Amino acid sequence: MTDVTIALDGRSYDVAIGRGLLEEAGARIAALKPKGVLHVATDATVADLHLQALLASCEAAGLRAVPHILPPGEASKSWSFYEDLSERILAAGVERGSMIVALGGGVIGDLAGFVAATMLRGIDFVQIPTTLLAQVDSSVGGKVAIDTKAGKNLVGAFWQPRLVLADLGVLDSLPLRELRAGWAEIAKYGLIDDPAFFAWCEANGKAALAGDDALRAQAVAHSVRAKARVVAADERESSGVRALLNLGHTFGHALESALGFDGQLLHGEAVAIGCCMAFDLSVRLGLAPLEDAQRVRAHFANVGLPTEPPAGVGDADALLALMQTDKKVADGRIVFVLTRGIGRAFVARDVSPDDVRAMLGDTLKK
Numbered sequence: 001m002t003d004v005t006i007a008l009d010g011r012s013y014d015v016a017i018g019r020g021l022l023e024e025a026g027a028r029i030a031a032l033k034p035k036g037v038l039h040v041a042t043d044a045t046v047a048d049l050h051l052q053a054l055l056a057s058c059e060a061a062g063l064r065a066v067p068h069i070l071p072p073g074e075a076s077k078s079w080s081f082y083e084d085l086s087e088r089i090l091a092a093g094v095e096r097g098s099m100i101v102a103l104g105g106g107v108i109g110d111l112a113g114f115v116a117a118t119m120l121r122g123i124d125f126v127q128i129p130t131t132l133l134a135q136v137d138s139s140v141g142g143k144v145a146i147d148t149k150a151g152k153n154l155v156g157a158f159w160q161p162r163l164v165l166a167d168l169g170v171l172d173s174l175p176l177r178e179l180r181a182g183w184a185e186i187a188k189y190g191l192i193d194d195p196a197f198f199a200w201c202e203a204n205g206k207a208a209l210a211g212d213d214a215l216r217a218q219a220v221a222h223s224v225r226a227k228a229r230v231v232a233a234d235e236r237e238s239s240g241v242r243a244l245l246n247l248g249h250t251f252g253h254a255l256e257s258a259l260g261f262d263g264q265l266l267h268g269e270a271v272a273i274g275c276c277m278a279f280d281l282s283v284r285l286g287l288a289p290l291e292d293a294q295r296v297r298a299h300f301a302n303v304g305l306p307t308e309p310p311a312g313v314g315d316a317d318a319l320l321a322l323m324q325t326d327k328k329v330a331d332g333r334i335v336f337v338l339t340r341g342i343g344r345a346f347v348a349r350d351v352s353p354d355d356v357r358a359m360l361g362d363t364l365k366k
């Protein structure tokens, strides 16, 4: 078992990583002394696999848990399901000391976290991430949000969980496509500032995805430690440090929005394509060596991730328009996370839209 602390003074919390955590969840949550009913938000797919184990462990710890089961998929991260989940929780009974448990992937974590941030002006929540992507990224750091017509994650809050339980056992039943999507966010930590970790990903990615437990545990723990350092340094993405975690996301979010969050691209797949685009743009601007961009593509392709956008994402101008809604936009200009090579990401505020248009045009022609 590994414990990583997210050090945020009075709001610090632990991310526990290991097997068997779902069975221990009740006791660990009870130690946080939630009041009244414990609200468990999950989706139908995760409920079939893991809800009973969680409910049994809550019951054994003397907690009365009420499940709220939502449809699986990005479409649940919406205004309508924000309302739906909020109303269900209010109807089942909630007080300031109540707690929400998010049992699921990034969609459930983001939605339930945003409901927690706004319910009675803020109640506690616990993340039990059931996808690789949620374990290594979205369950840690307190970014909670819903999507809107204008784009991804545009309405939300910074609201830290009280505890994160990353049970590696739940990955056993995760489809390979979901595991691969999580790998994109793992490799991203290497691409940002840790070239040795990227080389480790190149050497071990396939075996970790194929089921090597020790490698998976290493990948999750390394990623969570990397994220913990960044979140502790810049919780609200105000100094620029945390913005680096957005490598690949300005492009990736635009692709997801362009497809109407229809599930054609999982978030991690969009991030993999987005990282390739960030490297392409950096090469075009003479910032990064072409060999590094090729290495990134080769690694993603090797682990089974897409590296080019699918048909139907529109043209370069349509994607640029979607990027204008990115939360890093400053003074009307899109701020990009670019790179000087593997492990050398930086925030670029002066990128010309013409260069982005040209890079996107080339990519979309492929």
Ligand SMILES: O=C(O)C(=O)C[C@@H](O)[C@H](O)[C@H](O)COP(=O)(O)O
Binding pocket: 137, 138, 140, 141, 143, 152, 153, 185, 237, 242, 243, 245, 246, 249, 327
């Ligand atoms: O935690 C962060 O900060 C990140 O940027 C991590 C991203 O991988 C994550 O997908 C995040 O939710 C995207 O944030 P957003 O601010 O671009 O919505």
